[in-house]
Amino acid sequence: xxxxxxxxxxxxxxxxxxxxxxxxxxxxxxxxxxxxxxxxxxxxxxxxxxxxxxxxxxxxxxxxxxxxxxxxxxxxxxxxxxxxxxxxxxxxxxxxxxxxxxxxxxxxxxxxxxxxxxxxxxxxxxxxxxxxxxxxxxxxxxxxxxxxxxxxxxxxxxxxxxx
Numbered sequence: 088x089x090x091x092x093x094x095x096x097x098x099x100x101x102x103x104x105x106x107x108x109x110x111x112x113x114x115x116x117x118x119x120x121x122x123x124x125x126x127x128x129x130x131x132x133x134x135x136x137x138x139x140x141x142x143x144x145x146x147x148x149x150x151x152x153x154x155x156x157x158x159x160x161x162x163x164x165x166x167x168x169x170x171x172x173x174x175x176x177x178x179x180x181x182x183x184x185x186x187x188x189x190x191x192x193x194x195x196x197x198x199x200x201x202x203x204x205x206x207x208x209x210x211x212x213x214x215x216x217x218x219x220x221x222x223x224x225x226x227x228x229x230x231x232x233x234x235x236x237x238x239x240x241x242x243x244x245x246x247x248x249x250x
Contacts, residue, residue, distance in 0.1 A: 133194030
């Protein structure tokens with residue numbers, strides 16, 4: 088994969104040109120068209136995706152069968168990190184909205200960098216930690232918004248008025 092494409096991602100800020108070239112060498116680029124499934128909820132496959140172009144819609148299927156859109160990811164976003172780190176099946180599906188291009192790093196290469204002790208590996212590990220911290224902050228903000236919604240109490244009298 089071209090190092091220039093990878094270097095444009097904030098994820099790799101602080102890495103030298105030669106380090107970015109090494110990371111880019113461990114990636115491949117792929118594209119999806121509108122409506123295509125990039126990642127399927129429940130899959131065990133492990134790769135990390137770096138959005139280069141387009142928008143990825145993140146959906147989660149509830150036990151009831153209802154599908155809920157939980158977010159949209161644009162250029163610079165990263166997804167698949169947790170599934171690669173813990174090996175648990177994918178928690179959500181990711182679908183292309185329009186044309187999407189991603190840089191993809193396979194689990195083995197990602198784990199090799201996470202287990203490394205070189206300066207490159209350590210900068211990569213810091214980038215992963217920043218990504219996870221950003222995601223936790225975003226989740227905390229969304230949970231705060233949900234917690235602030237007023238509770239809806241329904242009484243028998245309310246139901247009688249409806250029917």
